[in-house]
Amino acid sequence: MAEQQELRDEELVALAQQGRRDSFELLVRRYMEKAFHIAFNFTRDTETAKDLSQDAFLRAYANIKQFDGRSSFYTWFYRIVVNLCLDHARRHRRVSWESLDQMAEESGEQNQFADSTFAPDEHAIAGETKRRVDKTLESMPKKQRTAFLLRNHQGLSIADVAKVMKTTEGTVRVYLHRAVAALRQSLVEFV
């Protein structure tokens, strides 16, 4: 397995397609953090995000022979994660965005905004910013939010976001712009 660590995704996929589970396990190691973070951005719940992202790996493994290499592995895999998250959101109607606020308030020292370099008032501002951002994300149309999360949070290129969402790059640009405009609007009154 150690010698496989240098292999590219496509090579690991080819080995996994031949039934090498250990090769796929390397892909799991490579993408588990990203998969978890995508799911977390959608669900805002650690356990649900863990279950969804692990299910995505299982689905990818079960269908690995159907991967034809037309897109990169991560684009193909991200699509599985995002679809699972969207299905989950559909089933549970509302995403519990509030839970992150509670988590953030409860674990102040681990809070992203609770950096030691922040003064208490900076901390308060950051907390309020976060609440507003979460509220805006919650109220956004689903596709707009998905495009924003994939580009802003996951760092996918617009071309890859378009592939994941099965839409055009132009549409993704519009979604992205609208999402940023909405976020900006939600923060514009906040000084």
Next chain:
Amino acid sequence: MKTRAPLASACKQYEEDLVLHYYGENGQDERRKIENHLADCLSCRSFLDDLRRLLPQITQIEKMPQSFWDNYYRQTVAKLADYEERKFSWRAFFAPMRMWMVPAFGTVVAAVLVVGLMFGKDNIKLFVEPRAEKIPQEIMADKNQLEFFESMEIIEALGKLEAQDEPKTEATPTDSTRASGNAQIV
């Protein structure tokens, strides 16, 4: 609370391009055009600065400890192993068989199927049960009933004969008397 400057507004026609510029998603020409504009436009520069300040903040999420990832990986690998075990469990059933046994097994299965179809629940009765028993009970007749029906046929036959002979019986009343006598006998 320390106050911050409100978010700046960009020139409307540049707003979308500025978002793409922040993400590094515009082409070389567009990039050059934006940079030229930014050099002269304070509000667009402020807008871009706001994006640079705010968007990374909402990106970050709680950093999970290494133990979480170790556990995550272990669980995922276990799930993959479990999936594979379930997927290939049918192969384990056939594992002790030699290669020649596969067509033999197939032939036996086919033969059982053919026999099953031939002697199925309904078909087997044709071989085991006599056809006569298939006659519905309501039209089965015992010996007495058969005699009764036979006598009825005779009566009907006599009735027909009477009808045929009716013009003659007017002339010879003794025939009708004889016929009724016969009926009484029956």
